Amino acid sequence: MRQEQQNGRKLKFHILRFNPQIEGDKPKMVTYELTEALGMTVFIALNQIREQHDPSLQFDFVCRAGICGSCAMVINGKPDLACRTLTSKFPKGEITLLPLPAFELIGDLSVNTGKVMRAVSERIEGWIHDKNMGEIDLTKMEVTMDPDLADNIYELERCVECGCCLAACGTKRMRDDFLGAVGFMKVARFLMDTRDKRTEEDMYEIIGDDDGIFGCMSLMGCEDFCPKDLPHQHQIAYLRRKMVTVK
Amino acid sequence: MEQLLSEQVKKSRTPARLDFYQSATGLILGLFMWAHMLLVSSILLGNESMYWVAKSLEASFLSKDPTHGYPILVTFAVLGVFFLFIVHAGLAVRKFPSSWKQHRVFRSHMKMMKHKDTNIWYTQVVTGFIMFFFGSVHLYIMMTHPDKIGPYASSDRFVSDWMWPLYLILLLAVEAHGTIGLYRLAVKWGWFDGKNPVSNRKKLKFLKNLLAIFFIVLGLFTFAAYVKIGIEHRDKQGERYIPSSLTSQAKPEALINYQS
Ligand code: HEM
Numbered sequence A: 001m002r003q004e005q006q007n008g009r010k011l012k013f014h015i016l017r018f019n020p021q022i023e024g025d026k027p028k029m030v031t032y033e034l035t036e037a038l039g040m041t042v043f044i045a046l047n048q049i050r051e052q053h054d055p056s057l058q059f060d061f062v063c064r065a066g067i068c069g070s071c072a073m074v075i076n077g078k079p080d081l082a083c084r085t086l087t088s089k090f091p092k093g094e095i096t097l098l099p100l101p102a103f104e105l106i107g108d109l110s111v112n113t114g115k116v117m118r119a120v121s122e123r124i125e126g127w128i129h130d131k132n133m134g135e136i137d138l139t140k141m142e143v144t145m146d147p148d149l150a151d152n153i154y155e156l157e158r159c160v161e162c163g164c165c166l167a168a169c170g171t172k173r174m175r176d177d178f179l180g181a182v183g184f185m186k187v188a189r190f191l192m193d194t195r196d197k198r199t200e201e202d203m204y205e206i207i208g209d210d211d212g213i214f215g216c217m218s219l220m221g222c223e224d225f226c227p228k229d230l231p232h233q234h235q236i237a238y239l240r241r242k243m244v245t246v247k
Numbered sequence B: 001m002e003q004l005l006s007e008q009v010k011k012s013r014t015p016a017r018l019d020f021y022q023s024a025t026g027l028i029l030g031l032f033m034w035a036h037m038l039l040v041s042s043i044l045l046g047n048e049s050m051y052w053v054a055k056s057l058e059a060s061f062l063s064k065d066p067t068h069g070y071p072i073l074v075t076f077a078v079l080g081v082f083f084l085f086i087v088h089a090g091l092a093v094r095k096f097p098s099s100w101k102q103h104r105v106f107r108s109h110m111k112m113m114k115h116k117d118t119n120i121w122y123t124q125v126v127t128g129f130i131m132f133f134f135g136s137v138h139l140y141i142m143m144t145h146p147d148k149i150g151p152y153a154s155s156d157r158f159v160s161d162w163m164w165p166l167y168l169i170l171l172l173a174v175e176a177h178g179t180i181g182l183y184r185l186a187v188k189w190g191w192f193d194g195k196n197p198v199s200n201r202k203k204l205k206f207l208k209n210l211l212a213i214f215f216i217v218l219g220l221f222t223f224a225a226y227v228k229i230g231i232e233h234r235d236k237q238g239e240r241y242i243p244s245s246l247t248s249q250a251k252p253e254a255l256i257n258y259q260s
């Protein structure tokens, strides 16, 4: 493989092209050829295609390091981050790229994840709730948090809101109102946080129905396709056990 | 109206209950089907073994005459299973794709992702749908003919009564559906997550495949055994099996009773 790469293997990218802004434009697959370079990612390849073949190709990226979550797309059938996917992963050298489903299409490979992620945060009220927040004495030392708890919260906070979990979820694809793994992860995170005074009953109000935790059919797309390997299965099972016992 | 108003204040607990009962009925049915398979497969050990199992389940040990039990017990047992079956189907059918569009989206999602756990859910939907019909037929017959269970009576049902195609489909459907369902339960409620949920899920999946193969193979052998007996017994359809241990001893006694 390495030898092949140094010799510059030919890669074929089949990319869905469609711009909904242009009237009469129809979705079509377009193939671009490229010479593979050492350590090439799908993101690097896309930039080359844009430079060498078609400057109108739309796709998103910011960090190029798997941190911002902007570059998620469907790569050979699997939702993943383009900036973290090496082209050498595909021995046949054929790579099909589609925009993430379950999101509004902006154009080509670019989708509006921001809109959905904002709605998720608003729906689960993804911030610290504390009725006595106003009475906090700023002159006093802040109550310290147990380092293990802080670690556990941080583990769940690693979500980059890329949207792979929603695109990989058959339930979400069928039922648009379903909250999905990104929302459950946030709920689990705030339930864990001792600064958030919301109780399990309060969380039931948010996720206690078939659009929430009881709608999950355990298809495990979120678990198996999360680029950050967040513990979705474990957290969803935990929330389900908590919510089913709420009085 | 009042209920709707109160749900504005406090969310209904019903969705939680429904999810719980869906899982609970599935769990009982899934475990029951394993036990059922093991009991039915007693035919592989010979007619006498199966006869003994059937009679024991009729509680014949409580009766003076060992060839007669209390089949009404079977009727009640089947009634119980039928009840769970209907409740489970009623709850699980909520999850079926509810329109052609949803179905089409799900199928294209499956085709795109080639993801095992997504695909086996669809298997559950299809096998569940099959069981609506075939499972009901089987349960109804057993409920109304509780006395006609035995090495010959059951084999006659396979062959002479033409139940074998239904049983073959039901076998594959229920074993696939049940083992996938039990795996799903473990994942869904996190029963075996332990310290490493990722590797434990892999183990669960392996176990699921192993169990599915075991029960399907056992089921096919059992199926073949009943069909074989059924074919051999075709000319004497309706005749009941009496174990040799009883024919030699019980007969003279019966004669004595008759004479006196
Ligand atoms: C008419 C008959 C049946 C239908 C229509 C049916 C349908 C379904 C469906 C659609 C699911 C998936 C539910 C979900 O994704 O949340 C399911 C789950 C399950 N089924 Fe069935 N099923 C039937 C009979 C049975 C039988 C006979 C068994 C026992 C072998 C069984 C065992 C299970 C189990 C253990 C689950 C997992 C429960 C859960 O996820 O909560 N089902 N069933």
Ligand code: FES
Pocket: A060, A061, A062, A063, A064, A065, A066, A067, A068, A069, A070, A071, A072, A081, A082, A083, A084
């Ligand atoms: S560009 Fe930021 S995650 Fe890929």
